[in-house]
Amino acid sequence: MPNFIDLAAAGRAGLRAILDEAHRRKAARAGLPKGTPDADAPLAGHVLAAIFEKPSTRTRFSFDVAMRQLGGSTIVTGANDMQLGRGETVADTARVLSRMVDCIMLRCATHATMEELGDVAGVPVINGLTDLTHPCQAMADMMTVEERLGRPVETTCWAWLGDGNNMAHSLIEAASVMGFELRVGVAHGYDPDQAIVAMAEARGGNIDLLHDARAAVDGADVVATDTWVSMGQPGPKDKLAAMAKFQVTPALMAAAAPHAVFLHCLPVHRGDEVTAEVIDGAQSAVWDEAENRLHVQKAILLWCLGKIG
Ligand code: CP
Ligand code: NVA
Numbered sequence: 001m002p003n004f005i006d007l008a009a010a011g012r013a014g015l016r017a018i019l020d021e022a023h024r025r026k027a028a029r030a031g032l033p034k035g036t037p038d039a040d041a042p043l044a045g046h047v048l049a050a051i052f053e054k055p056s057t058r059t060r061f062s063f064d065v066a067m068r069q070l071g072g073s074t075i076v077t078g079a080n081d082m083q084l085g086r087g088e089t090v091a092d093t094a095r096v097l098s099r100m101v102d103c104i105m106l107r108c109a110t111h112a113t114m115e116e117l118g119d120v121a122g123v124p125v126i127n128g129l130t131d132l133t134h135p136c137q138a139m140a141d142m143m144t145v146e147e148r149l150g151r152p153v154e155t156t157c158w159a160w161l162g163d164g165n166n167m168a169h170s171l172i173e174a175a176s177v178m179g180f181e182l183r184v185g186v187a188h189g190y191d192p193d194q195a196i197v198a199m200a201e202a203r204g205g206n207i208d209l210l211h212d213a214r215a216a217v218d219g220a221d222v223v224a225t226d227t228w229v230s231m232g233q234p235g236p237k238d239k240l241a242a243m244a245k246f247q248v249t250p251a252l253m254a255a256a257a258p259h260a261v262f263l264h265c266l267p268v269h270r271g272d273e274v275t276a277e278v279i280d281g282a283q284s285a286v287w288d289e290a291e292n293r294l295h296v297q298k299a300i301l302l303w304c305l306g307k308i309g
Contacts, residue, residue, distance in 0.1 A: 003118040004300050005127045007135045007173040008203065015139070015177055017309035019153070021299035022143050022292070034065060038298075041071025042307050046102040048072065050128070053079040053108040054231050058266060059128045059136065062293035063105050070298055075101065079108070091120045098122035103304055109232055124304035131166060131232065132193065136300060137265045138170035140292040142178065144285050145222050147292075148261045157181040159220040159256065161213055161246045162273050164192030167226045167265055172196055176205025183208040185216025187242040213246045217256045223248055224263040225273045240272070248274040253283055261285045 007015060029038055037044075050063045060076060067074040079085050084093050094117050097104055103124045106117055111132035118125040127135050142153040149156060158175065160168050164186045172192060175182035176199075184192060188211050191197075200207050210216045217223050228243045229235035253260060262274070262284045270276045279286060302308045 001124045001304060001306055003121075003125045003127075004135065004304050005114055005118050005125060006133065007138060007170060007177050008199070010177075010303070012177050012179070014303060014309050015142075015174070018139060018296065018299040018303050019143055019146065021302060021308050022139075022296040023146070025298055026292075026295040029069070035068055037071045038069050042302060043067065043102075043305065044071035046070070046072035046305065047100070048074045048103045048105060048301070049097050049101040050074050050076045050105045051079055051082070051084075051107070052077070052128075053106070054129070056107055056128070058290055058293050059105075059107060062297045063128070066294055066297040066301060069294075070301060072102075090116045093117070094120035094125075095122075103301060126300060126304060129166065131230070132196075133170045133173070134166045134265065135170050135173070136293065136297060137167060138174040139296040139300065140289055141171065141224065141263050141265070142174060143292045143296050144263065144289040145261060147288065148285050149221060149259065154179050156221040157183075157219070158222040158224060159183045159185055159216040161185045161216060161223065161225045161248055161252075162187070162190075162243055163226065163228050163230070164190050165226060165230050167224075168192045169196045171224065172200045172205070172207055175207060176200035176203040179204075179206070181206045181208075183210055183216040183220065185210045185213045185246060187211065187239075187246055189242060190239070213252055214255055217252050217260075220256045220260060222261050222263060223253060223256050226265055227267070227269055228273050243273070247272065248278050250275065250277050250281070253278055253281075263289055266290055 048067045064074045098121050105126040105128045107128040111130040264286050
């Protein structure tokens with residue numbers, strides 16, 4: 001059964017199957033209490049291990065509630081509460097957990113740790129964020145854009161502003177797999193990983209790397225940003241100064257399409273990467289985006305466990 005570590009490995013058909021399932025399941029359970037299982041409870045009897053080496057609100061709650069709604073259950077734990085935290089290897093952890101659970105979700109710093117878990121585990125591994133990528137969030141972002149704009153993500157144009165970080169990397173990957181246009185507007189010195197950009201371009205991705213916020217957002221359907229200082233990163237003062245021109249303001253939103261949607265994976269630092277007027281304003285879809293983590297996670301779990309796609 002497949003891992004969900006890199007969007008490209010799932011391919012366009014896989015990502016489309018996940019998005020369609022997420023939309024369908026969200027609509028089908030409208031109005032139900034959040035802990036009520038979906039009518040078909042497709043993962044009844046299944047257990048997910050959700051392991052966190054870094055803090056999380058959305059990923060932690062969405063995976064746990066996703067499993068409940070699919071009829072299964074979750075064991076949520078911090079990596080430091082496991083023997084992993086005192087030196088048991090990732091490979092041995094993978095071997096043991098694979099005997100006890102049906103799927104493993106990990107949030108960790110080093111992407112190689114995620115890949116090692118995926119290589120050794122005998123059950124699917126889901127990437128709940130590394131320092132390099134955040135694919136589950138990119139899926140929720142695409143779902144939210146389809147909901148708000150009422151058209152397939154493939155037909156949309158996105159602007160990313162600020163830091164060339166893990167979220168930027170997953171959106172670059174998403175754009176190149178699904179075939180939507182992405183302008184990456186980042187401060188000098190904070191470009192996204194060159195290998196990720198090169199792989200996206202090799203896939204035929206329409207990725208424009210710019211260092212000008214106004215040019216990036218010009219007429220875009222989607223304006224997305226993230227914290228300027230990611231978890232575990234040093235936050236030098238000169239970085240914040242370099243980022244200042246990429247703050248999402250009402251004036252920048254006015255340069256995007258009139259119907260443009262604002263996205264942020266959260267948590268947000270109002271007054272840094274985005275003004276309060278924008279994130280709390282009518283064009284912001286951030287609360288739907290956070291809720292959609294739940295719906296898309298359910299579809300990712302079903303895809304990993306061979307129930308869809
Ligand atoms: N967006 C996101 O992944 O949030 P958490 O860090 O709260 O999980
Ligand atoms: N880029 C952020 C995303 C948080 C969900 C981080 O890694 O901290």
